[in-house]
Amino acid sequence: MLQYYFKLSLKNISRQKGLSVLISTTLGLGxxxxxxxxxLIHLMSKDPLPNKSERVFHxxxxxxxxxxxxxxxxxxxxxxxxxxxxxxxxxxxxxYQAANAITWGMVTxxxxxxxxxxxxxxxxxxxxxxxxxxxxxxxxxxxNFPANNVEYVTVxxxxxxxxxxxxxxxxxxxxxxxxxxxxxxxxxxxxxxxPKFFDMSFGAFYQPEDIYLPLQIKSELELPHGGNLNCWExxxxxxxxxxxxxxxxxxxxxxxxxxxxxxxxxxxxxxxxVEQQKALGRFPKAINxxxxxxxxxxxxxxxxxADMYVFFYLALLFLLVCxxxxxxxxxTKFTAKNSEVALRRALxxxxxxxxxxxxxxxxxxxxxGALIGLVLCxxxxxxxxYLYPNFSAFVSLDMTLMLITVCISLxxxxxAGLIPIIKVCRLAPASYLK
Amino acid sequence: MITKVKKYISQxxxxxxxxxxxxxxxxxxxxxxxVLILQIALTLAVISNGLFIASQRLDILQRTSxxxxxxxxxxxxxxxxxxxxxxxxxxxxxxxxxxxxTIIDAxxxxxxxxxxxxxxxxxxxxxxxEQNSVPASSYKLDEHGxxxxxxxxxxxxxxSPSEVLWQTESNKTIPNVVIITTSVAEGLFHTQDWSSLVxxxxxxxxxxxxxxxxxxxxxxxxWDPVGQIENSIIYPRxxxxxxxxxxxxxxPAMLQSTIAEVERHLGMSNQQRMIRKVxxxxxxxxxxYGPDIAAITILLVVITTLSIIAAMGIGGITSFNVLxxHKQIGIRRALxxxxxxxxxxxxxxNIMQTSAGIFIGCIFAVGLNMFLVAQYALPKLPFIxxxxxxxxxxxLGILATLKPAxxxxxxxxxxxxxxx
Numbered sequence: 053m054l055q056y057y058f059k060l061s062l063k064n065i066s067r068q069k070g071l072s073v074l075i076s077t078t079l080g081l082g083x084x085x086x087x088x089x090x091x092l093i094h095l096m097s098k099d100p101l102p103n104k105s106e107r108v109f110h111x112x113x114x115x116x117x118x119x120x121x122x123x124x125x126x127x128x129x130x131x132x133x134x135x136x137x138x139x140x141x142x143x144x145x146x147x148y149q150a151a152n153a154i155t156w157g158m159v160t161x162x163x164x165x166x167x168x169x170x171x172x173x174x175x176x177x178x179x180x181x182x183x184x185x186x187x188x189x190x191x192x193x194x195x196n197f198p199a200n201n202v203e204y205v206t207v208x209x210x211x212x213x214x215x216x217x218x219x220x221x222x223x224x225x226x227x228x229x230x231x232x233x234x235x236x237x238x239x240x241x242x243x244x245x246x247p248k249f250f251d252m253s254f255g256a257f258y259q260p261e262d263i264y265l266p267l268q269i270k271s272e273l274e275l276p277h278g279g280n281l282n283c284w285e286x287x288x289x290x291x292x293x294x295x296x297x298x299x300x301x302x303x304x305x306x307x308x309x310x311x312x313x314x315x316x317x318x319x320x321x322x323x324x325x326v327e328q329q330k331a332l333g334r335f336p337k338a339i340n341x342x343x344x345x346x347x348x349x350x351x352x353x354x355x356x357x358a359d360m361y362v363f364f365y366l367a368l369l370f371l372l373v374c375x376x377x378x379x380x381x382x383x384t385k386f387t388a389k390n391s392e393v394a395l396r397r398a399l400x401x402x403x404x405x406x407x408x409x410x411x412x413x414x415x416x417x418x419x420x421g422a423l424i425g426l427v428l429c430x431x432x433x434x435x436x437x438y439l440y441p442n443f444s445a446f447v448s449l450d451m452t453l454m455l456i457t458v459c460i461s462l463x464x465x466x467x468a469g470l471i472p473i474i475k476v477c478r479l480a481p482a483s484y485l486k
Numbered sequence: 487m488i489t490k491v492k493k494y495i496s497q498x499x500x501x502x503x504x505x506x507x508x509x510x511x512x513x514x515x516x517x518x519x520x521v522l523i524l525q526i527a528l529t530l531a532v533i534s535n536g537l538f539i540a541s542q543r544l545d546i547l548q549r550t551s552x553x554x555x556x557x558x559x560x561x562x563x564x565x566x567x568x569x570x571x572x573x574x575x576x577x578x579x580x581x582x583x584x585x586x587x588t589i590i591d592a593x594x595x596x597x598x599x600x601x602x603x604x605x606x607x608x609x610x611x612x613x614x615x616e617q618n619s620v621p622a623s624s625y626k627l628d629e630h631g632x633x634x635x636x637x638x639x640x641x642x643x644x645x646s647p648s649e650v651l652w653q654t655e656s657n658k659t660i661p662n663v664v665i666i667t668t669s670v671a672e673g674l675f676h677t678q679d680w681s682s683l684v685x686x687x688x689x690x691x692x693x694x695x696x697x698x699x700x701x702x703x704x705x706x707x708x709w710d711p712v713g714q715i716e717n718s719i720i721y722p723r724x725x726x727x728x729x730x731x732x733x734x735x736x737x738p739a740m741l742q743s744t745i746a747e748v749e750r751h752l753g754m755s756n757q758q759r760m761i762r763k764v765x766x767x768x769x770x771x772x773x774x775y776g777p778d779i780a781a782i783t784i785l786l787v788v789i790t791t792l793s794i795i796a797a798m799g800i801g802g803i804t805s806f807n808v809l810x811x812h813k814q815i816g817i818r819r820a821l822x823x824x825x826x827x828x829x830x831x832x833x834x835x836n837i838m839q840t841s842a843g844i845f846i847g848c849i850f851a852v853g854l855n856m857f858l859v860a861q862y863a864l865p866k867l868p869f870i871x872x873x874x875x876x877x878x879x880x881x882l883g884i885l886a887t888l889k890p891a892x893x894x895x896x897x898x899x900x901x902x903x904x905x906x
Contacts, residue, residue: 074802078795085788158566158728168566168760170729231568286693290656358862359781362539366785369532369854370792376525377799383518384806439780471517 053405054412061413068385075381075417079468080424082374083461087425088432089364091453095446096256096356100249101185105346107312108183111140111305113326114340117284122301128340129282130353131253131301134271136329141177142199145321146307146314148183150196152176152251153303154261154278155270159229161216171212171229174251174261175270181207181238183308184250189213191223191238194266202268207238212262229263230273240264246446247355249346251304253279256355257442267303277302299334312345319343375468382417383472386410394481403477410473411466418465422458429457508835515807519839522803526843526879529796531850533789534875535858538867540785543778551599551771552667552704554636557590557736559745559766560598563752564729565759572726573652575756579732582755583748584630588740593627593634594724596731597708600770604708607719609666610689611674620673621714622666623707626723632665632702634735640668641680642700645722649699652724660690661722663699669716671701690719731763741766793882800839801886804832808894815894816901825895832891833884840883844876851875 065072099105113136114128122129132140137151152174159171180186181193190213194205206227213222213236222236247256269275274292283300309318322341329335344352386393393406429449437444512519563579565572576594583592597604604623611618625631629645642665651661666674671683680701687695705718736744745764752761772779808815815828855867 074798078798081791081795085791158564160566170564170760170762286691290658292656357777358864359777362858362862362864363781363784363788365854365858366532366536366788369528370788373525373528373532373792374795376521376528377795377802380518380521380525380799381802383521384802387806387810436780439783440776475517 053408057409057412058416060409061416064389064413065416068388071381071385072417072420075378075385075465075468076420076424078374078378078381079418079421079461079465080428082371083421083425083457083464084428084432085367085370086364086460087429087453087457088436089360089367090456091429091433091449092436092443092447093356093360093364094453095448096247096360096443097350098446099347100245100247100350101346104185104308107310107314108306108308108346109315109318109343110346110349111307111322112342112344113322113335114337115299115301115335116337118336120284122282122284126340128342129301130304131280131282132303132305133299133301134296134303137267137303137305138199139325140305140307140322141196143321143325144196146318147310148179148308149306150177150180150183151267151303151305152180153267153270154251154253155275156278157230157273157275159216159227159263162226162228163216166216169215171262172259173263173265173275175265175267175275177267179308180250180264180306183306184245187241187243189239189241190221191236193238193264197266197268199268202266202272204232204234204269205237205266206234207240207264208236209240209260209262209264210242213239230269230275232273234265244445246443247350249350249355250306251279252353252355253304255442256350256353257445271296279304315343371464375464378421378465378468379471382414382469383475386469386472386476390476390479393476394479397481407473407477410469410476414465414469414473415462417469418462419458421465422461425457425461426454429453505834508831509838512835512838518803518806522799522839523843523846525796525799526840526883527845527847527850529792530844530847530872530875530879531854532792533878534847534851534871535854535867536785536789537875538855538871539864540782540789541871542865543782543785546778547775547782549706550704551706552635552637552702553599553706553767554735555599555767555771557738557741558636558733559736559741559764560601560731560733560770561748561752561764562729562731562762563756563759564762565756566728567758570728570758572728572730575759576724576726576730578755579730579752580630582751583732583734586744586747588736588744588747590636590735590737591630591634592732592734593631594730595625595627595631595733596725597623597625598635598733598767599706599708600767600774601708601731602770602774606707606712608691609670609674609719610692611686613689613692618674620670620717621712622670622717622719623709625705625718625720626725627720628722628724631720632700634733635705636735637702637705639665639700640703642684642698644700650722650724652726655725655727660694660696662696663722664688664690664696665700665702665720666698667702667705667716667718669704669714670719671698673717696721793878796879797882797886800836800883801890804836804887805890805893807835808832808890811894812897812901815897816899816903819897819899819901820903828897829891829895832887832894836883836887837880840880844879847876847879848872 101108112128112130113132115133116122141149141151155173155175156170157173158168160168177196178194179196189210193207197203213219216227217225222239225236227234227236244260248258279302281300281302283298285299288294288298309315323339326335326339326341396406433447433449437447565575580592580594583589606621607624609620609622628650629647632639632644649661649663651659671680672678674688675683683698683701686698688698689695707715707718734748749761749764851872858864859866
């Protein structure tokens with residue numbers, strides 16, 4: 053029976069070619085608009101560390117001046133000071149702990165055929181790598197070094213390793229940079245977290261760094277302070293160490309706890325830490341520690357910009373207009389078929405079979421709409437990466453989204469066709485048979 | 487006289503439309519009309535809000551930065567050897583740039599409009615005066631800065647060479663003269679009499695004092711975290727680092743040729759450094775305003791497509807009506823209605839539908855805007871955008887009705903005698 057409906061529907065559709073294409077295109081357009089905006093929001097807010105994001109925390113302290121807010125209305129700064137970062141990391145109260153910051157410096161490969169270049173550096177404690185599940189191609193990271201005992205080791209990104217060592221396993225090799233000699237201990241595989249949650253001072257989406265170094269190297273070699281450097285004190289001395297000992301915040305501090313249940317315990321530890329620092333004359337404001345897990349942190353940094361949500365709501369309304377449009381076109385389509393339906397009724401088809409046949413026809417149109425929608429989606433996402441070059445690292449059409457698209461298209465075609473179908477089923481055949 | 491006018495009016499096509507029967511015809515097609523009217527209403531809501539957001543972004547794109555954007559480029563020279571002398575290198579480079587015939591002027595600076603990072607200082611007209619605190623992004627330029635950026639100095643004087651401090655990165659001595667923008671001047675002293683402000687003292691970060699030496703009309707901040715993009719202060723300082731960033735202003739239409747020449751020259755003059763990040767202000771500007779350009783593009787695509795879809799919907803329904811009423815039209819024509827009467831009937835129908843849609847659409851538009859205001863802190867929608875969108879929809883409706891209405895007009899009166 054279904055086969056017969058199908059055949060009949062195809063016949064009808066090919067008879068009303070123009071109208072059918074119009075209905076499918078309208079549906080396809082509406083769905084594409086919705087899916088493009090939805091997939092952007094979906095991709096931007098995707099959990100960067102599935103399975104452990106709820107127990108990896110970003111730590112903030114309010115070390116700001118009394119009466120001033122680091123971030124309005126009264127939030128602690130996003131970053132922490134050098135001193136706090138070192139104290140918390142060396143206290144080792146969590147499973148993993150690491151502070152990180154961006155910096156840069158000249159890389160001068162020993163091979164004279166490779167021109168020197170300015171390397172963008174992520175300076176971090178070694179537990180950064182296991183905490184963020186950073187994939188290694190060769191070797192591994194380093195342990196968190198104790199305060200005054202740092203080794204000149206480095207981890208290279210895949211592309212840097214290719215640039216300097218031709219992509220070979222370079223673990224154990226030495227690399228001159230920043231005027232010192234470093235030993236390569238690891239090479240990363242492709243790694244481009246989007247959003248780049250662990251330091252969003254350059255926005256949520258920017259290139260991965262070329263080189264990873266132990267954080268203490270930054271102080272030893274007095275490397276520049278990249279990212280945000282926010283200070284409230286006005287009388288900081290001129291030398292580099294003075295900045296490190298000041299209340300200037302620059303480092304993103306992260307910890308991983310064994311489980312989310314340990315949060316309370318860790319909060320107590322942080323509270324005790326701030327109280328101890330208060331006793332030393334720091335932290336003039338009331339205790340205002342913030343412990344945000346990754347997803348809370350992404351929400352706090354508003355990774356998905358308001359623009360995206362506005363586009364999404366406009367696209368929803370767009371889909372609604374397309375639905376109404378398709379509905380009115382369907383009503384035209386079925387009204388034009390009144391006499392045919394009447395004939396079929398007179399020849400013995402009951403209301404159910406007319407209903408089923410019409411439903412098959414709208415579903416086919418919906419399927420066609422889904423196809424058009426998918427094609428438009430692919431082109432649309434291409435357009436999006438052209439408009440937002442930063443997004444190209446993560447924008448793609450995934451399987452789930454494709455399935456959702458097809459489902460929405462079928463549901464909307466049925467919604468659009470339902471009332472016209474009911475009307476056509478209920479009509480009295482007699483008046484059309486004259 | 488009055489009867490004459492009345493008679494004339496009654497002969498106009500629109501006056502002869504029988505509105506009541508038309509109205510009841512429309513009411514009989516309840517489903518089709520509801521769907522059409524809702525479609526028009528939603529289209530109005532989206533178009534008016536979309537146009538409003540797009541026009542706000544356009545305003546941002548159109549603002550000027552105060553510098554000669556079309557003829558300026560920047561590049562970085564990074565020294566990497568141990569005996570590289572940043573100060574000498576910088577002084578030689580700048581002297582050579584300034585001698586080149588196609589270059590108007592050049593300056594060494596890490597911040598310029600669209601560079602994306604800068605320090606912000608807290609300025610006050612009096613010490614301890616909390617209320618009059620004005621944030622300003624800081625520029626460090628030598629006496630060539632004003633000319634190289636192409637700023638217009640509207641009061642006071644430029645720095646003299648002797649006032650410029652050459653500093654290393656850790657040296658944070660603040661000079662005792664500064665140049666500020668009009669926006670800072672007004673924020674600090676609440677006056678527009680610029681020349682009266684030259685020579686006044688201001689306090690920087692509650693610790694230093696400096697005298698206003700000049701006022702420039704406009705110089706936008708390199709980035710704007712605080713919503714005060716017009717607030718800038720210029721210090722006569724040059725900071726020397728191994729990596730120097732040069733900003734070079736060329737004569738009109740000489741930008742591309744000068745870039746090539748400068749690159750060639752720098753590549754040869756000093757082998758202890760590398761040249762990188764050669765960018766024109768125009769490309770940087772496009773990067774900075776990228777999201778706004780993207781938003782405008784997306785909104786315009788949505789608005790255009792939506793208009794086409796709405797027009798298709800209106801056109802579709804009208805064609806269908808024409809088809810359905812073939813016989814009825816024939817009868818009317820046979821009974822004496824002329825072609826214009828038929829045409830105007832369809833237009834009148836369309837205008838009625840559009841008006842109903844617009845009426846509901848106003849409510850939708852305001853509702854959507856209220857939602858966006860509450861959720862995403864967008865500004866309130868001015869009514870003019872709704873009026874504009876409504877006019878667009880009327881024009882769109884008439885255009886969409888045109889083709890089917892013309893077909894209806896040409897239905898022959900003989901149609902009345904045929905059976906369906």
